[in-house]
Amino acid sequence: MREPWVVGVSGASGTPYAAAVLRALLDADEAVDLIVSRAARLTILDETGRSFRDGHWSEDLAAWLGRDLSGADLRHWPAGDLAAGPSSGSYRARGMAVVPASTAACAGISIGLSKDLLQRAAEVNLKERRPVVVVPRETPVTRSHLEHLLALHDAGAVVLPASPGFYGAGADASAAQLVDFVAGKVLDALGVPHTLFHRWTGELGAARS
Numbered sequence: 001m002r003e004p005w006v007v008g009v010s011g012a013s014g015t016p017y018a019a020a021v022l023r024a025l026l027d028a029d030e031a032v033d034l035i036v037s038r039a040a041r042l043t044i045l046d047e048t049g050r051s052f053r054d055g056h057w058s059e060d061l062a063a064w065l066g067r068d069l070s071g072a073d074l075r076h077w078p079a080g081d082l083a084a085g086p087s088s089g090s091y092r093a094r095g096m097a098v099v100p101a102s103t104a105a106c107a108g109i110s111i112g113l114s115k116d117l118l119q120r121a122a123e124v125n126l127k128e129r130r131p132v133v134v135v136p137r138e139t140p141v142t143r144s145h146l147e148h149l150l151a152l153h154d155a156g157a158v159v160l161p162a163s164p165g166f167y168g169a170g171a172d173a174s175a176a177q178l179v180d181f182v183a184g185k186v187l188d189a190l191g192v193p194h195t196l197f198h199r200w201t202g203e204l205g206a207a208r209s
């Protein structure tokens with residue numbers, strides 16, 4: 001039976017992280033349910049020039065991810081559809097990644113606001129004790145941001161800030177390599193194999209050799 005990972009894209013900067021996670025999950029032959037918040041449609045437009053037109057989601061998603069999705073097990077659920085599958089704990093799902101996670105999404109999920117399908121799906125996956133990874137992107141942060149992240153941590157989420165390490169690709173790492181570092185950490189947290197970065201071997205300077 002189909003048991004997808006739910007990927008929620010909220011309206012924080014860092015939409016390339018979402019695209020990299022989606023591509024890597026599909027590369028690993030995982031099924032994916034995608035929820036893009038209304039605000040995320042703005043950040044995707046701002047960061048890539050791509051927009052999602054009602055009735056053209058498949059082709060617009062393919063353009064955003066830069067690949068043919070005809071064989072991919074990828075289902076899009078509108079963020080306003082609170083009757084969608086991922087809104088219920090009885091719907092089969094393996095867990096969820098919120099990537100990137102806006103401060104608003106972190107706040108809403110941490111207090112069970114469920115103001116849209118993304119927040120409801122995250123709450124559902126937390127209550128069902130499935131893996132949930134939240135990738136906040138904001139700097140600097142306020143006390144309330146930190147409190148919401150602590151509440152998410154205490155509820156069982158892995159809080160995985162969009163904070164790339166340079167040790168894999170070295171100081172001359174490209175933006176794509178830094179994005180892949182964060183995406184790879186998300187897949188690690190979900191337990192999905194990937195080849196997005198070189199793992200630390202215990203050898204200083206290996207990235208430059």
Ligand SMILES: Cc1cc2nc3c(=O)[nH]c(=O)nc-3n(C[C@H](O)[C@H](O)[C@H](O)COP(=O)(O)O)c2cc1C
Nearest residue numbers: 010011012013037039040046102103104105137138
């Ligand atoms: C271009 C753009 C960039 C933004 N970047 C961030 C960001 O990095 N982090 C953040 O928390 N909010 C950011 N915001 C604000 C969120 O989009 C806003 O709080 C929104 O209500 C989040 O809604 P959502 O959680 O439903 O997606 C940004 C907004 C825009 C338009």
